[in-house]
Amino acid sequence: MTTPDNELRLxxxxxxxxxxxxxxxxxxxxxxxxxxxxxxAVQLGTAAELLxxxxxxxxxQDTDPTEAWRLAEELTRALRDVHRVAVSRGxxxxxxxxxxx
Numbered sequence: 262m263t264t265p266d267n268e269l270r271l272x273x274x275x276x277x278x279x280x281x282x283x284x285x286x287x288x289x290x291x292x293x294x295x296x297x298x299x300x301x302a303v304q305l306g307t308a309a310e311l312l313x314x315x316x317x318x319x320x321x322q323d324t325d326p327t328e329a330w331r332l333a334e335e336l337t338r339a340l341r342d343v344h345r346v347a348v349s350r351g352x353x354x355x356x357x358x359x360x361x362x
Contacts (some may be wrong), residue, residue: 271349273300273342301349304342311339 269283272293276282284293311332318324318332 268353270294270297271345271352272297273304273345273349301346304339304346308339308343311336 269285272282272284274282284297286294288294315332315336318329
């Protein structure tokens with residue numbers, strides 16, 4: 262998920278103080294591009310696993326409230342990660358559409 266014509270890519274992690282990190286490169290095979298791609302894949306996979314877990318936990322009426330709270334915390338982290346990936350990829354789509362048109 263690198264950027265066309267050297268647009269900045271929002272990376273799937275934050276810097277000090279939670280500030281966004283960006284990558285400027287046209288090389289899709291650069292170390293940082295591949296690292297970002299791999300981390301995004303892990304984040305999306307984690308979110309999918311948590312969704313399955315959530316369905317099971319919410320279906321069980323005897324679920325311990327502490328377990329439900331932990332799940333909510335993990336889902337919140339995963340949603341934040343997935344949102345960041347979506348924003349990053351959305352920017353890439355807009356940039357490539359703008360360049361094609």
